[in-house]
Amino acid sequence: MTEVQPQPGSVVPDALTTVLLGHNAFQFTRAGVELGLFDLLERSPGTPRDRIGAELGLAERPLDILLLGVTSLRLVERTDDGYVNAKAISDLFTGGHWELVKAVVGFEAYVTYPGLVDFTESLRADSNIGLRRYPGDGATVYHRLSEDPELLKVFYHFMGTWSAVASKHLIRYGDFSSSRRILDVGGGDATMAIAVAGAHPDVEVTVLEIPKVVDLARKRVEEAGLGDRVKVVEGDIFAGDYPEGHDTVMYVHQLQIWPQDRIRVLLGHGHSALPEGGRVLILNSMSEDDYDGPLMAALASPFFAAVAGEGGMLYSWEGYEKSLKEVGFDRVRRTRCTEAITPHGIITAVK
Ligand SMILES: C[S@@+](CC[C@H](N)C(=O)[O-])C[C@H]1O[C@@H](n2cnc3c(N)ncnc32)[C@H](O)[C@@H]1O
Structure with a gap:
C-alpha cells in the first residue's frame, strides 16, 4: 500500500493560483466547451468517466488532464456515479446564457489571445501594439478580421450574441x-x-x-x-x-x-x-x-x-x-x- 504523507497547508491560496496560471484555467474552460463536456453533463448529469471519454473521443491521459482541470476549477463535480456540471455552470444553461458563454470562449480564444501578449508593451507605449499580431494592414482589428472569413464569423458570432x-x-x-x-x-x-x-x-x-x-x-x-x-x-x-x-x-x-x-x-x-x-x-x-x-x-x-x-x-x-x-x-x-x-x-x- 502507498503511504500518504499529511498535506502541508497551501502556501499559495487557490485564488492567487487561478490568477497566476489564469491562462491555463481559461484553456480548460475552452477545452470543456469545445469538446462538448459541459453540454454532455447538462444532457446526462452523472455520466461516468469512461462514458465521458468515449463521448468526447479522448484517450486515457487527455481525459485525466481534462477532468483534473475542470474539477479543480470547480466547473465540474465528481459524484458517486460520475460527473455533473457545477451549479454555476448549470445555471448558465438554465438561464439561457450558454450560447453567450460559447461565443465569449470563441472570441477570447481566437480573437483576443494572439494580441494580448503585447499588453504590457501597449501600456508602456500608450497604444495598441498588439494589433501587429493580426495579418493585414487594416487600421483596426475589425478591418483586419473582415479580411478573414473564419475570424469574421467567430467575431460577429460573439459580438451579435453579446x-x-x-x-x-x-x-x-x-x-x-x-x-x-x-x-x-x-x-x-x-x-x-x-x-x-x-x-x-x-x-x-x-x-x-x-x-x-x-x-x-x-x-x-x-x-x-x-x-x-x-x-x-x-x-x-x-x-x-x-x-x-x-x-x-x-x-x-x-x-x-x-x-x-x-x-x-x-x-x-x-x-x-x-x-x-x-x-x-x-x-x-x-x-x-x-x-x-x-x-x-x-x-x-x-x-x-x-x-x-x-x-x-x-x-x-x-x-x-x-x-x-x-x-x-x-x-x-x-x-x-x-x-x-x-x-x-x-x-x-x-x-
Ligand atoms: C465592438 S464592435 C460593436 C458593434 C455594434 N455596435 C454592437 O454593439 O454589436 C465595433 C464596430 O465598429 C466598427 N468600426 C470600427 N471602426 C470603424 C470605422 N472607422 N468606420 C466604420 N465602422 C467602424 C467595426 O467594424 C465594428 O463592427
Whole structure:
C-alpha cells in the first residue's frame, strides 16, 4: 500500500493560483466547451468517466488532464456515479446564457489571445501594439478580421450574441420616446438596430459600418424582414459625413475602442449631424468613476488597450460624460442596467 504523507497547508491560496496560471484555467474552460463536456453533463448529469471519454473521443491521459482541470476549477463535480456540471455552470444553461458563454470562449480564444501578449508593451507605449499580431494592414482589428472569413464569423458570432443580450437592456432602459430616426455609429451586424426597430414600430435605424460588415448586416436585416426600416450604409465613422436626417445618434460598444481625443472626434461628428434638441445615446459596459471595478470592466479592457483600435478601455461613466459636455452636449443622464450580467449602462445627452 502507498503511504500518504499529511498535506502541508497551501502556501499559495487557490485564488492567487487561478490568477497566476489564469491562462491555463481559461484553456480548460475552452477545452470543456469545445469538446462538448459541459453540454454532455447538462444532457446526462452523472455520466461516468469512461462514458465521458468515449463521448468526447479522448484517450486515457487527455481525459485525466481534462477532468483534473475542470474539477479543480470547480466547473465540474465528481459524484458517486460520475460527473455533473457545477451549479454555476448549470445555471448558465438554465438561464439561457450558454450560447453567450460559447461565443465569449470563441472570441477570447481566437480573437483576443494572439494580441494580448503585447499588453504590457501597449501600456508602456500608450497604444495598441498588439494589433501587429493580426495579418493585414487594416487600421483596426475589425478591418483586419473582415479580411478573414473564419475570424469574421467567430467575431460577429460573439459580438451579435453579446449585443443580443445587451439589446434587452437597451430596450428595457433606453428612452426612445422622442426618437424617430436613429443613426447607429459602427452598428456591427445590425443586432442592436434590429432589436430597436423590432421594439419600436415607428422608428427607423441607419447602421454605419465598414464594407465587409455592411454585407453581413444587410443579410441579417433582410432575414429579420426589416429592410423597410433598417438601412445599412457603408462609411468611415471618423470621416464626419454622417448620413443626414437623424434625431438620435447611438454609439453601442463603440467608444471603448478609442483614446479620449478620438472619442471627442466621434461625439463631435454626432453632435454636428444632429438638429437642436437631438439626442445622443451611449450603451456600454462601464467602469466605476474611481476605476476600482467592476471586475468584468477591468478584464474586458486589455483587448481595447492592446488590440482593437488605437488604444481604449472600458472608461468610467464620468469619462464619457466629460467628453459629451466638451463637444457641446447638455442634460447628460446616466442609467444603470441593473439586472445585466455585465456592467452595462446608458448615457444620454441632448444637443
Ligand atoms: C465592438 S464592435 C460593436 C458593434 C455594434 N455596435 C454592437 O454593439 O454589436 C465595433 C464596430 O465598429 C466598427 N468600426 C470600427 N471602426 C470603424 C470605422 N472607422 N468606420 C466604420 N465602422 C467602424 C467595426 O467594424 C465594428 O463592427
